[in-house]
Amino acid sequence: AQKITQTQPGMFVQEKEAVTLDCTYDTSDQSYGLFWYKQPSSGEMIFLIYQGSYDEQNATEGRYSLNFQKARKSANLVISASQLGDSAMYFCAMRERVDSSYKLIFGSGTRLLVRP
Amino acid sequence: ETGVTQSPTHLIKTRGQQVTLRCSSQSGHNTVSWYQQALGQGPQFIFQYYREEENGRGNFPPRFSGLQFPNYSSELNVNALELDDSALYLCASSLPGQGFTEQYFGPGTRLTVT
Numbered sequence: 001a002q003k004i005t006q007t008q009p010g011m012f013v014q015e016k017e018a019v020t021l022d023c024t025y026d027t028s029d030q031s032y033g034l035f036w037y038k039q040p041s042s043g044e045m046i047f048l049i050y051q052g053s054y055d056e057q058n059a060t061e062g063r064y065s066l067n068f069q070k071a072r073k074s075a076n077l078v079i080s081a082s083q084l085g086d087s088a089m090y091f092c093a094m095r096e097r098v099d100s101s102y103k104l105i106f107g108s109g110t111r112l113l114v115r116p
Numbered sequence: 117e118t119g120v121t122q123s124p125t126h127l128i129k130t131r132g133q134q135v136t137l138r139c140s141s142q143s144g145h146n147t148v149s150w151y152q153q154a155l156g157q158g159p160q161f162i163f164q165y166y167r168e169e170e171n172g173r174g175n176f177p178p179r180f181s182g183l184q185f186p187n188y189s190s191e192l193n194v195n196a197l198e199l200d201d202s203a204l205y206l207c208a209s210s211l212p213g214q215g216f217t218e219q220y221f222g223p224g225t226r227l228t229v230t
Contacts, residue, residue, distance in 0.1 A: 037221075043204055045159070090157050098172035100163070103149065103162035104219075106158030110170075 002027045002096045006107035013082045013098055014115050020067070020076040021110045023092030029053075033095040034075040035067065035104065040088045048090075079112075089113045120222035128228045130198050137192040137225045145220070147171070148190040150182060153204040153224070165190055170191050184209030194227075202229045 001024040013019035036048040049063065049065045051059045059066045065096050067076040079086055093104040121140045129135050135175035141148050145165045151159035152211040161174035165184035188209070194201055204226050 043206075043224040043226070045206060045208070047219065047221075081141060093158075098164075099172070101147075101164050101166065101172040103161035103164065103172060104151075104159070106160070108156075114202050 001066065002029070002032075002094050002105050004092050004094055004105055004107035006092055006110050008110045010113070012113050012115060013079075013086075015080055015084060018078060018080045019082055019090075019112065021079070021090050023075045023077065023107060025073050025075060025092075025094050027073075027096075029097075030055075033077045033097070034066070034068070035093040036064070036075075036077045037091045037093060037106075038086075040086050040089060041110070045091070049077070068079065082114045083113050084116060086114060120207060122205075122207055122222040122225050124225060125223070126226045127224050128229075128230065131197055131199060131229055133195065134195045135197060135203050135227060137227070139190045139192070139207035139209075141188045141207075142220045143191070145209035145211055146188050148184060148188065149208045149210070150190070150192050151206040151208065152201075154190060154200075155203070157207055159225055161213070162192065167173075168226050178210045184210075195215075197229045199229050202227060 005024045026032045034051045038046045049061045049064045051068045063080045065078045089109045090106045091109045123138045149164040151164040153159040166170045168184045181193045183191045184198040204224045206224045208221045
């Protein structure tokens with residue numbers, strides 16, 4: 001079975017600095033997809049970035065980039081120029097086949113607090 | 117284009133009761149997935165509905181059931197509530213074939229079972 005591991009329960013970062021949130025995964029599939037979501041205190045899961053296993057370049061979306069190291073099975077999220085509004089829970093997830101569809105397997109999350 | 121909406125926002129139920137949670141999907145999305153997120157944990161997949169039929173199920177007992185309607189809205193029903201059912205319940209809508217890269221989550225329903 002696939003598994004996502006996030007080893008940082010909480011992180012602090014100073015406003016305007018960059019921060020890296022760690023994510024490692026375990027899968028025997030050759031084709032897979034990795035996701036990062038942001039969950040503010042309101043509860044809604046907000047999609048940030050996606051990396052396909054065959055993508056040759058690391059994904060980027062604005063201030064978010066994904067440091068994808070396939071051999072090490074890691075997919076770390078890098079947030080540049082942190083803002084106060086970035087304070088939230090961050091979840092790494094992997095897409096897994098279930099019956100005739102797919103589901104997302106989530107890690108336990110990292111709580112990020114941006115200090116002014 | 118409207119986003120995913122869920123109702124109610126909060127709900128308190130007593131152990132043994134039954135509950136129905138509702139989800140309206142993103143406009144044009146015909147696939148709805150439901151997740152349970154216990155406090156301090158990541159969401160766990162309950163099941164998915166596509167064109168009014170269950171299309172995949174996670175490791176949840178049969179007392180968790182669902183429906184999808186012709187307008188693609190969906191319900192999650194939980195019978196014989198247990199204390200451990202207390203959680204945030206999230207629904208997400210998507211279109212098949214896009215690998216979840218266009219999946220949108222609702223704000224969730226927070227269920228408390230006492």
